[in-house]
Each structure stands twice: as structure tokens, then as C-alpha cells.
Amino acid sequence: MPANTQPDIIDQKISEDYKYGFVTDIESETLPPGLDEDVVRFISTKKEEPQWLLDWRLKAYRHWLKMKEPVWAKVHYHDIDYQDIIYYSAPKKKELQSLDEVDPELLRTYDKLGIPLEEQKMLSGVAVDAVFDSVSVTTTFREELGKYGIIFCSFSEAAKNHSDLVKKYLGTVVPYTDNYFATLNSAVFSDGSFVYIPKGVRCPMELSTYFRINEAKTGQFERTLIIADEGSYVSYLEGCTAPMRDENQLHAAVVELVAHKDATIKYSTVQNWYPGHPKTGVGGIYNFVTKRGICLEENSRISWTQVETGSAITWKYPSCILKGDNSVGEFYSVALSNNHQQADTGTKMIHLGKNTRSTIISKGISAGHGQQAYRGQVKIMKGAENARNFSQCDSILIGDKCAAHTFPYIDVRNPTAQMEHEATTSNIGEDQLFYCNQRGLSTEDAISMIVNGFCKEVFNELPMEFAMEATKLLEVSLEGSVG
Amino acid sequence: MLEIKNLHAGVEGKIILHGIDLNIKQGEMHVIMGRNGSGKSTLSNVITGRNGYEVTAGDILYKGESILDWSPEDRALAGIFMSFQYPVVIPGVNNTYFLKAAVNSKRKYNGKKELDAASFLKLIKEKLTEMDMEAEYLQRAVNEGFSGGEKKRNEILQLLCLEPELSIMDETDSGLDIDALKIVAKGINNYHNEKRSFLVITHYQRFLKYVEPDIVHVLIGGKIVKSGGKELAIELEEKGYRWLEPA
Numbered sequence: 001m002p003a004n005t006q007p008d009i010i011d012q013k014i015s016e017d018y019k020y021g022f023v024t025d026i027e028s029e030t031l032p033p034g035l036d037e038d039v040v041r042f043i044s045t046k047k048e049e050p051q052w053l054l055d056w057r058l059k060a061y062r063h064w065l066k067m068k069e070p071v072w073a074k075v076h077y078h079d080i081d082y083q084d085i086i087y088y089s090a091p092k093k094k095e096l097q098s099l100d101e102v103d104p105e106l107l108r109t110y111d112k113l114g115i116p117l118e119e120q121k122m123l124s125g126v127a128v129d130a131v132f133d134s135v136s137v138t139t140t141f142r143e144e145l146g147k148y149g150i151i152f153c154s155f156s157e158a159a160k161n162h163s164d165l166v167k168k169y170l171g172t173v174v175p176y177t178d179n180y181f182a183t184l185n186s187a188v189f190s191d192g193s194f195v196y197i198p199k200g201v202r203c204p205m206e207l208s209t210y211f212r213i214n215e216a217k218t219g220q221f222e223r224t225l226i227i228a229d230e231g232s233y234v235s236y237l238e239g240c241t242a243p244m245r246d247e248n249q250l251h252a253a254v255v256e257l258v259a260h261k262d263a264t265i266k267y268s269t270v271q272n273w274y275p276g277h278p279k280t281g282v283g284g285i286y287n288f289v290t291k292r293g294i295c296l297e298e299n300s301r302i303s304w305t306q307v308e309t310g311s312a313i314t315w316k317y318p319s320c321i322l323k324g325d326n327s328v329g330e331f332y333s334v335a336l337s338n339n340h341q342q343a344d345t346g347t348k349m350i351h352l353g354k355n356t357r358s359t360i361i362s363k364g365i366s367a368g369h370g371q372q373a374y375r376g377q378v379k380i381m382k383g384a385e386n387a388r389n390f391s392q393c394d395s396i397l398i399g400d401k402c403a404a405h406t407f408p409y410i411d412v413r414n415p416t417a418q419m420e421h422e423a424t425t426s427n428i429g430e431d432q433l434f435y436c437n438q439r440g441l442s443t444e445d446a447i448s449m450i451v452n453g454f455c456k457e458v459f460n461e462l463p464m465e466f467a468m469e470a471t472k473l474l475e476v477s478l479e480g481s482v483g
Numbered sequence: 484m485l486e487i488k489n490l491h492a493g494v495e496g497k498i499i500l501h502g503i504d505l506n507i508k509q510g511e512m513h514v515i516m517g518r519n520g521s522g523k524s525t526l527s528n529v530i531t532g533r534n535g536y537e538v539t540a541g542d543i544l545y546k547g548e549s550i551l552d553w554s555p556e557d558r559a560l561a562g563i564f565m566s567f568q569y570p571v572v573i574p575g576v577n578n579t580y581f582l583k584a585a586v587n588s589k590r591k592y593n594g595k596k597e598l599d600a601a602s603f604l605k606l607i608k609e610k611l612t613e614m615d616m617e618a619e620y621l622q623r624a625v626n627e628g629f630s631g632g633e634k635k636r637n638e639i640l641q642l643l644c645l646e647p648e649l650s651i652m653d654e655t656d657s658g659l660d661i662d663a664l665k666i667v668a669k670g671i672n673n674y675h676n677e678k679r680s681f682l683v684i685t686h687y688q689r690f691l692k693y694v695e696p697d698i699v700h701v702l703i704g705g706k707i708v709k710s711g712g713k714e715l716a717i718e719l720e721e722k723g724y725r726w727l728e729p730a
Contacts, residue, residue: 442588
């Protein structure tokens, strides 16, 4: 059982003299800041990866050196010093002794979200009591999935135990040359999730990263690969509604989805990383993510649903390549930028196969000094006979210091295509607020109600429990958005 | 119940009300009539505390207390309800959810236990029957796709659920056909009793055929120029407003 053997590996590693001469101590093992080939090799060695994966990482690293950071997104931030980032810090973070040491503001938010005490401890990095036996939860869970032949494990484990599968699919959707951040991720990714659903299997439960929470932390360069074989179905939930703090400012994750014939992948995200100081925006996470799925064969379907409320800067475009005939791509998004948050997010739908269909529903909410851009591309290629797309991008503004921008890109190379695009931008009206006030609702309650109404079409796509949490989350995230 | 003293008020720097005096006692129904621009809607917005409306002199007392510094929601919670002339649409928020939040906000304010979904549904179904409305209404978003008549009926439905002590009907009768007018009037009459007061603001005398006001006031140029019984409304219908205007 990997969850049990892991500490042994760690102990073993720690007791070794480290041949590259990096600092090692008992509590944690951390590389000094900086990135070079040795760092890439070190990470790969630590994870006991097969040679092919190290080679792949190195190719990515060498390619990355030749690339330039993109500047086209409508976000502003200070230059990132890539030599000032720690690329390996594992496995044990310094733990706080009790919740008394945690920022009271954070705890207040946890309470509002109704997060149980033990989970609060995990989220804020406090040592967890033995009572909460997440190892056994994980074990039971895995046994259940094992009956169906489903593989759900950390990426590192997969690279070791299912090397052939990983090798077959890794980088097939997001090649290591894809973009600056994805290439960086390919070189130095720390860990992530791997899912394989065998032919004809309908995954009996929502797979959630939550179940992996007590395994080694995945860190800032997360890598996820999900494969749904012929006729299978999986619903995957990523993230957590609780605000997550992290000392790493830059997060550059990559997610790849592969759907075979008649398979469906539903990928839901709730992202609530620390957005930075409400007044200054200082200290917030930069979330630069590459997410892409391919509908490889006919009648496959990929559906992205995201609720983005956190991070100082979000740069994210979950996309679908609709290669198989009759395949379907969907993107449902709620993105909120409050205070000094900036978000440039949207999707790409690339239609290659015949009768492919895509739907885009994007709901943007800007409040405070929030800046938000929707950027979406719909591409209908030559062979995509009778492709259809429906896009709807709505933005709502709260207050007069925020902004919303919409950048739709449409590229149609086949005359049989049908495209529909709708976009609206509106303010939360003074008249709407007054109407609610006059019915005895406070302005904050009124805003949260109006915003939730605005987001309803997207929330309807989330699994029930997640949807309720998301509603609550918006409420908390919008607090104080009216002066 | 409501006492308005020498009220001067306006919006965006323009004074519209020039010294209003009004005293509505418990259980009374007062009617304010006046033409467009006479200040009728300003008066209802000032009483309910709408943002942007400014009181430059005078006072508004509700149950003996000045409410000028109260927020709109506090006035609402204390029992002042306004039926809007133009009820707004709130997309995606369904009526059940909206009304339940409003009812529970008020119950909380009054120190009562909040209603759970089942008890609320029971309450609202009763009121729906009273207003001759379909249950399908509950699934629809607040005022979205409602006809003019449906919107006004919805206002009365909300009134019945929220049980205010002072109800301000801001041109509730305008834009209604005769059937809708009768239903709205019936709702008001059933609700009106010796404890509950009404301030009915209207253009037209026709509404007064269906309700029984105690006092009728005529508002011209931001001042009440004449008050009287129901017969005043009839007189207005015959003679128009001109005879009351200052020379």
C-alpha cells in the first residue's frame, strides 16, 4: 500500500547523503531557490521516475530556456524571478501546533463555510489528530475503485507503477512545447493526479482531489492526467471551497484529459487560492494554468465546469479539441474578481471532427477594483462538417471601480458551421438592490442573491454538494464588496 | 403610525416636496392623488429611504420614532412595505427563494424562528390561492417574463407574506385591466384591518371604487393642497386638478 510505504521511502532518502550537495535536514528537504538541469534531475530522482520521464522533463526544460514569458493576457504583475523559486520542497511542511497559531481571519472564513475543525487544521497546515484517519479513508476508497479496475493515484505513483500508460498519454494533449508555463511545468512538475477508467466502466463515485489531501502536498507545479477509455464515464472534482494559503506565489498547473470513443469526462473545479491582501493585493497567488482535453474518438464528451474565486491573478483557458466525429465540448464558468484580483480566463473549442458541438457559458463577476477578461476562441476547421457552437458570455459589475472585458475569437473554415454568440454586461442595479432592501434584505444578502441568480446556469452543472458550497463561497468572497 | 412633519425633500439637488404634513393613524387608509411630477413617487421613495433622496427639512416619524437615519432594510423590517410602481426583475433568483429569504429576514428581526422549507411552502400556497395565482409561479425568477398585471399581483402576494403594518401602494393600479384591478383591490381589502394602515398613491379615481379610503389628499407642486373624504376624489374626477392649483 503506497500510503503506508511512503514514509519509509522518505526516511530512507533522508538518511542518504545527498550526492548533489543540497541542504538536507530532518524536518524538511528543500532545494535552494533556482532552476537548472540538476534541479530537474534531482526532482526526477527523488520521485524515482523512469528514465523516459526524466528525458522528457529535460527536453521541456531545454525548450523552456528558449521561450519568452507571454504578455498578451490582460493582467499586470511584477516580473517573476524564476531563479528565486524553490522547485523542490518535500515531503513535510513545517506544521503549526494548534489552530491558535493560524490567522484568525482565515479561521473566521472557514467557520462561515462550515468546514469541520479537523479539515480546518489540514487546510491551514496544523498537525492533524490521529482521530481523523484519512489514510484509512483513502484505503477504503481505493479498494472500492480497484474492483472496477479504476486507477486513481498520485502522478508520481502512476509514473512508477503504470509507466506505460503515463508514457502513452503524457504530453499528447498539452505537448511540452505548448506554452511558457506549461513547458515550465513539464520540466519541474511536483506531483498531481492520475486517473484511468477502463473500457465500459462508469466510475461509481465523484473522484475528488479531496481524498488525496493527506498525501504529500502537490505543490505549485501540479500535473493531472485523466484517461477515459471506450464507453467509460468519470466525474472529477478538483480543488476545495476553503481558502488555501500557500507560500508559493506562482502556480503553473497542467491538466490533460483524453476521452476515447463514447467516453465522457466531467471536470469540475472550485479554485479559491489566496487572493492577496484585500486592500493592496499583496501576497496573492498567480494561477497560470493550462487545461486541455481531447475528444479523441467519436461520440466522446468533455465538460469543464469551473468556479474561480481565488488567486491574485488567474490565467486559465480550459479547452477542448473535438477530434472525434459527433464529439461534444462544454465549458461552464463562473469567475469572480473582487478587491484587486485580476482574471483573464475563457476557453478554446477546436472543432476538427464532423457534427461536433460545443457550448460555452461564461459568467464573470467583477467587484471592488477587480479586473476581468473573458477570452474565448472557437475554431471550426475545414473537415468539421456541420459543426455547431453556442457561446454566451455575461458579465456583471458591482461598483464603479471594476471592469469586465470580452475578447471572442472566431475562426471558421467550413461553410456548414453554425455559430451563435451572445454577450451582455450589466451592473447590479441600484433598483434591484433597493427592491431587495425594501423586502428586508441587507445589501450584502441582496448582492449574493443577485449574483447567485446570475450564475445559476453554471452552478446547475456542478455536482449537487459542490454547487451548494460554491453558492456559499460566492457569498463569502463578495463580502465587503459594497462600501 | 406614520407622521410626516413639514417634509422638504428632493433628489439630485432638486427639491420636490415643499412642506408635507401627513398623519396616518393605525388602521387608516389614506390616498394621495396628483398628476405626474407632483411629487407622489418622491414621497414614497423618501418614506422608504431610497438612496439618493435627501430630506432637507422636517421629519418622518414611524410609531413615534424618527426614521430619517434608518437604512431602507431597517424601515422594511420595522413594518413599512412598498408595492413598487415598476417591480424589478432579478434574473435566475426564483420567487420561492426570494420570498423565503425576505420572510425569514423579517422573522429573525422580530425574534421569531425562521421558517423551514415545508412551512414556508404551506404559507405561500395559501397566499397564492388568495391572489388567484398558479403554483408554477414559484419556479419562475422574480418578475422575469411577468406581465404588468402579474407583477402587481406579485407585489400584493409579497405584502400578504410579509405582513407589514404600513403599506405604501405606489400606483399599484396603473397598467391593470379591470379584472387584475379587482384582484389587487380584493387582496388589499382582505388584508386591511384596524391595525394595518395604508398609503395609496394613485393617478386615477377608478381605483377608489374598489377600496375604502378614510382620507383623500391632493398633491400639487410638492404640497398637499386639499384633504377630504372619498367625495374629494369624485370631485377631482369631475373638475380635474386645475381648480386646486394656485393662481
